[in-house]
Amino acid sequence: MSIVLGSNRYGKAENRIVRIYRDTPRHEIHDISVSTALRGDFAAAHLAGDQSQVLPTDTQKQTAYSFAKEKGLLSIESYALNLATHFVDHIAPVHNARIEVEEFAWERVVLDGTEHDHTWVRRGQETRTASVTVDGTGDAQRTWVIGGLKDLVILKSTGSEFAGFMQDQYTLLQPTNDRVMATSLTAEWRFSSTDVEWEDAYAQIRQLLIKQFAMVHSLALQQTLYEMGKAILEACPFITEVRLSAPNKHHFLYDLSPFGVENTNEVFYASDRPYGLIQTTVLHDDAPDAGPAWDSYTGLV
Structure with a gap:
């Protein structure tokens, strides 16, 4: 050997x-x-x-x-x-x-x-x-270009649910049909060409991400991420793949009953960790080979 x-x-x-x-x-x-x-x-x-x-x-x-x-x-x-x-x-x-x-x-x-x-x-x-x-x-010579953003902190106070999930003997989480949804989004998108107006593309994609987060009535953060990626691919013919990573920044309803105060879904405890981490890839079914495009320098070789 x-x-x-x-x-x-x-x-x-x-x-x-x-x-x-x-x-x-x-x-x-x-x-x-x-x-x-x-x-x-x-x-x-x-x-x-x-x-x-x-x-x-x-x-x-x-x-x-x-x-x-x-x-x-x-x-x-x-x-x-x-x-x-x-x-x-x-x-x-x-x-x-x-x-x-x-x-x-x-x-x-x-x-x-x-x-x-x-x-x-x-x-x-x-x-x-x-x-x-x-x-x-x-x-x-071959070239791959990935655009993106990270730490886009975004929150909506309603329009998000989490119910109907699997439960076992360790499940304590209660279903909800009205919750705060917040994340610090990382998004990356793979270009299919280098003939792109880079500044215009970034502005368009960023706005699509924000719009979908706001407009989609979310039954799961996974659903919202998929709709984000889908919207980018539909609107931007120069994008062939989108990868999204979203920590679920949990906001838990705070118990004010010891003080005789009713909390009608208005006061929350913002928990920074632990957090759910949802990651999604959305791409065209005929997307060209990604080659080393996603091979990050900050990762291991």
Whole structure:
């Protein structure tokens, strides 16, 4: 029995880059965290400590910063595409590059009813995400793009039920036909093309997620997630697969009877953990091969 080197990759994780556009008196800001991960002919580095084929992670960092100016940072998808393609096309030992980007939203300060040209405040918890994987060169090159968001905290005070569920000797939960439904949504969607207006696509998909959460009378969080994914696929021909992850942020009716107070579904205890975690994939039945599209750098190789 012999020991061999398995799958491996390396890169520079969580480079914080802020790009400010100053072309006009009204400045624009883009604030991101970008991680690079390269696969290729790196066996010698693992087996013999030979670094001759290894592009330093510091060089990857410097490239990421420089590309924020050279290539621009108007859309995280296009920025990640440029970065991944560069590593695969121009660094000989690299045959596969994955770039993962998080974008942190800022909104303009409003003074006397007017948006300020160069002052912002951070907006909420929500983070926009993108992952790009480029594999191979020339005519054999393949590209996968994933857009997404995480920590979209959303709640509705009615229009949600949970009843008719399986019960056994350990079941204490009581059925309800009127409950608070809340989650911190993570959503990712796989593009079928790179010929996309990235900013418009993100805005459209985000609005569809919120609309479905609000409008669907939910018999289960699973049902709501499916309807979210279905709505995106129906409205966006450039999307082929949607993956959703939603912790069920439970709100339990608080017992006020010891104080002689009737609680008519108005006062709740918001429990942060434990929580139900619902995950769903919705896709076209003829969706093209996902390849390494979902192979997250933050996961194990």
